[in-house]
Amino acid sequence: MVLKHKQQKKLVIRLKVFIHLISLWLLSNLYYQAINDKLGADPVEAVLHFTGIGAFNLLLLSLLISPMAKRFKLSWLLKVRRLTGLYSFVYALCHVLSFLAFEVQFAWELFVDEIIKRPYITVGMCAFVILFALAITSLSRLKRKMGQSWQKLHNGVYLALSLVSLHFYWSVKSEIIEPSLYAAFSLYLLYLRRDKIKAWLN
Amino acid sequence: MIKNIPKHNSPWQLKDNQVTDESVYRSRRSFLKQLGFVGASGLMVKNAEAIDWFSKKEAASFITQPLDFKKSLVSDEILTPEAKVISHNNFYEFGTKKTDPVENAQQFKVKPWQLTVSGEVGQTITLDHDDLYKKFPLEERIYRLRCVESWSMVIPWIGFPLAELIKKAQPTSKAKYVAFETLYDPEQMPGQSSRRVGGGITYPYVEGLRIDEAMNPLTLLSVGLYGKTLPAQNGAPIRLVVPWKYGFKSIKSIVGIKLVEKMPPTTWNMLAPNEYGFYANVNPQVDHPRWSQASERRITTGGLLARNRIETLPFNGYGEQVAHLYNKMNLRKHF
Numbered sequence: 001m002v003l004k005h006k007q008q009k010k011l012v013i014r015l016k017v018f019i020h021l022i023s024l025w026l027l028s029n030l031y032y033q034a035i036n037d038k039l040g041a042d043p044v045e046a047v048l049h050f051t052g053i054g055a056f057n058l059l060l061l062s063l064l065i066s067p068m069a070k071r072f073k074l075s076w077l078l079k080v081r082r083l084t085g086l087y088s089f090v091y092a093l094c095h096v097l098s099f100l101a102f103e104v105q106f107a108w109e110l111f112v113d114e115i116i117k118r119p120y121i122t123v124g125m126c127a128f129v130i131l132f133a134l135a136i137t138s139l140s141r142l143k144r145k146m147g148q149s150w151q152k153l154h155n156g157v158y159l160a161l162s163l164v165s166l167h168f169y170w171s172v173k174s175e176i177i178e179p180s181l182y183a184a185f186s187l188y189l190l191y192l193r194r195d196k197i198k199a200w201l202n
Numbered sequence: 203m204i205k206n207i208p209k210h211n212s213p214w215q216l217k218d219n220q221v222t223d224e225s226v227y228r229s230r231r232s233f234l235k236q237l238g239f240v241g242a243s244g245l246m247v248k249n250a251e252a253i254d255w256f257s258k259k260e261a262a263s264f265i266t267q268p269l270d271f272k273k274s275l276v277s278d279e280i281l282t283p284e285a286k287v288i289s290h291n292n293f294y295e296f297g298t299k300k301t302d303p304v305e306n307a308q309q310f311k312v313k314p315w316q317l318t319v320s321g322e323v324g325q326t327i328t329l330d331h332d333d334l335y336k337k338f339p340l341e342e343r344i345y346r347l348r349c350v351e352s353w354s355m356v357i358p359w360i361g362f363p364l365a366e367l368i369k370k371a372q373p374t375s376k377a378k379y380v381a382f383e384t385l386y387d388p389e390q391m392p393g394q395s396s397r398r399v400g401g402g403i404t405y406p407y408v409e410g411l412r413i414d415e416a417m418n419p420l421t422l423l424s425v426g427l428y429g430k431t432l433p434a435q436n437g438a439p440i441r442l443v444v445p446w447k448y449g450f451k452s453i454k455s456i457v458g459i460k461l462v463e464k465m466p467p468t469t470w471n472m473l474a475p476n477e478y479g480f481y482a483n484v485n486p487q488v489d490h491p492r493w494s495q496a497s498e499r500r501i502t503t504g505g506l507l508a509r510n511r512i513e514t515l516p517f518n519g520y521g522e523q524v525a526h527l528y529n530k531m532n533l534r535k536h537f
Contacts, residue, residue, distance in 0.1 A: 037505030040301055041282075041290030042353060044499065047506060103499070105511045114494060173492075174473055175298040175401035 008076040015080050023087045026054070027094065044102045051095040056164055056182060058088035059131075063161065063189045082138055085157070089135040092128050120170035127163035130156045155200045158193065161186050264308045264438070266430040271340035271360045279344065280502045282355035284428045290501070291435045292349065293454055295384065295391035298401040303435035310390055310434035312455075317440060321381075321460035324372030334425050334440050338362035343422055345445040347452070348484045348518045352493045355501050359443050360426035365417045373413070373461050380416040381466035382409045382442060383458035403473055409453040410466035410480065411444065412527075420445055420523050423456075446517040446524050448482045479537040483528070484518035488537045 030050050034043035062084035069077040104110045115125050134154055137143070143150050165186045169179040190197060289304045296303040296310075312331060319327040329337060340360050348354045368380070386394060386406035393400030415421065422443040425432060432438040437454025444451050450470050460466075470478035477491055486496045500510045517524050528536075 031506070034506035037503065039505070041286035042300065042499075042501055043506045045300070045353075102506055105509060107497070107511065110494060110497070117489070117494070118492060120492070171492075173401070174294075174403050177398050177402070 012076055012079045016083055019080060019083050019087065023058070023090070027051075027091070044098070047098050048095060048103060051091050051098060052168075055088050055091035055095055056168060058084055058091055059157075059161060059164060060182075060185060060189065062088055063157065067189070067192050086135055086138060089131045092131050096125075096128055120167050123163045123170070124167035127160045127167060130160040130163070134160075152200070155196070158190055158197055158200075161190065264310060264434040266426075266433055266438075268430050269335065269340055269360055269426045271342050271426070271429075274342040274344045274358065277344040277356070277358075279346070279356045280500075281344070282357060282501050283503055286501055287355060287357055287427060288433045288436060290355075292351075292449065293435055293437065294401045294403055295393040295405070295407070295455075296435065297393055297399050302399075304433075306392055307434035310438065312434070312439040315439050315457075317457055317459065319367060319371045319459045319461075321462050322374045322377035323461050324374065325370075327367070327371045329367075331439060335431070338366050340425065343443070345422075345443060346518050347443075347445065347449055348498060348514065350448040350450055350478070350482070350490055350493070350495075352495060352498045352514075353501055354498045354514075354518075358428055359422060359424040360429070361422045361424035361440075361443065363419055364421045364423050364442070365419065367423060367459070368416060368461070371461070376463045377461035378413055379462050379465050380411045380413060381458075381460045381462050382411075382453045382456055383460075384408070384453055385455045385457045403469055407453060407469045408466065409442065409451055409468050411451075412465075413461070414527055415444070415524075418524060418527065420520060446484055446520040448484060450478065451482050481528075481533070481536050483533060483537075484514060485516060485533055485537065486514040487516070488534055 030039070030047060033039045034047050037043060039046040062081055065077050065081045065084065069075055100106065100111055104114065115121050134157060137146065137150065137153060146153070165179070165183040168182055169176065172179055290300045291303040292300065293303040293307070296306040315331040315334070317329045317334065319329075340362060342358055342360050344356060344358045346354055346356055364380075384405075384407040385391070388395035388405075391400075391405075394405040411421070422445075423440055424437075424443045425440050427433075427436060432441065437452075437456075440456050441454040442452045442456065451468075465480060468478075468480055471480055484495070489495050495514055497511050498514045500512050502508070502510065504510065515521070
């Protein structure tokens with residue numbers, strides 16, 4: 001499908017508006033319901049699960065964009081990749097802040113303890129730090145300034161993806177089927193980029 | 203929303219000036235008794251409607267009935283609202299999400315039921331559905347329930363001491379442990395027929411207690427909560443409640459109680475022996491690899507902003523009644 005330049009521009013704007021609306025609407029609806037105790041018996045657990053899996057879904061989506069663009073020759077799709085990635089970060093931020101504010105309820109010592117002692121939280125936190133670095137360096141101006149090191153840094157998303165898969169897998173008690181499917185899909189996305197990753201590792 | 207939880211001394215003894223759902227439920231209970239009959243809670247029906255917008259079928263709900271029982275002394279703990287007690291359940295036979303059991307257990311059949319007490323006993327006992335409510339005087343017990351996942355509730359159970367039933371069976375001198383077993387019925391329990399639904403644990407669910415734990419007066423066989431028979435998702439028609447142990451010890455929908463000589467296998471321990479011990483006493487000193495056990499979130503009313511994290515007490519606050527059972531035991535080793 002080859003679109004004219006103007007049409008493409010329109011489409012990209014519409015898609016961006018859609019991504020903004022749906023991501024923000026889901027989040028605000030989540031917190032509205034949770035604060036008003038309409039999210040089941042334990043709104044804290046509900047919020048943590050929703051923001052966590054939401055961040056993972058958005059991360060997968062952002063990494064699905066370039067293979068899709070290549071495969072179906074939709075280069076304009078790449079224009080929404082950054083936004084999708086940023087929303088993955090926003091959801092991850094909500095996930096971490098909700099853990100701090102509502103799960104451990106600002107018991108800082110417990111917060112730090114949990115990050116250090118629980119392997120699934122440790123790897124999750126590492127992934128969050130990476131996403132944080134990617135988010136703050138996502139401005140076009142910074143990208144230009146950073147030159148080659150920008151790409152190097154942003155390849156860190158593959159590491160983040162692996163850590164997030166592990167975080168999900170380790171966080172469940174016994175129900176490993178869902179996290180296994182997520183991990184398999186993550187591996188597939190990494191496999192598509194095997195040459196790039198090999199080069200990056202060398 | 204909970205306010206004013208002091209950081210230290212015994213927040214579980216706190217009185218709250220907000221509605222403790224208790225007064226509400228006590229007045230409602232008499233009303234329900236006058237009606238003589240009550241269907242499953244309005245909450246569930248509403249939920250089903252909201253989800254089932256486009257289907258016309260009436261969702262048949264699990265029926266609970268009011269019970270006659272001796273009331274508990276008034277507790278000064280804030281009860282977890284009934285709507286939360288019956289919609290937030292770990293009952294993997296009906297799915298692994300907390301909201302799965304209330305959705306998937308409504309067709310569960312408890313009539314006929316058979317609970318057998320066997321093994322090292324002088325007399326094997328079989329209780330059918332009606333016996334569960336008639337053989338022993340029922341009493342209400344308001345207990346804290348502490349989940350290994352570090353959340354907790356306060357629940358008004360109705361039941362009778364396990365000791366009463368065991369005494370009736372006349373245990374022999376070889377009866378050192380008590381093994382419990384949940385119903386195995388994959389047709390009714392989707393988690394037992396599908397690994398995806400059931401979270402990959404081995405069924406039937408089995409649990410166990412040492413005989414002195416089983417005979418402790420705190421150990422309850424529960425047939426109801428909040429004045430009525432148990433909802434299916436809470437383990438109808440009969441379940442165990444061991445308030446000083448993590449919730450997974452309190453096995454649901456029991457069909458078998460067997461007195462045995464050797465320590466019986468228990469489900470979560472078989473799945474991950476380094477995470478779940480046989481004893482599973484609530485112990486703030488011993489962390490679970492996945493969760494700190496030093497504190498817990500008490501689920502009562504109040505939404506996301508409730509300040510409900512409180513310290514966890516050794517033996518869930520029942521040390522006075524049960525600590526002597528574990529004299530000389532290293533509870534770090536026997537976690």
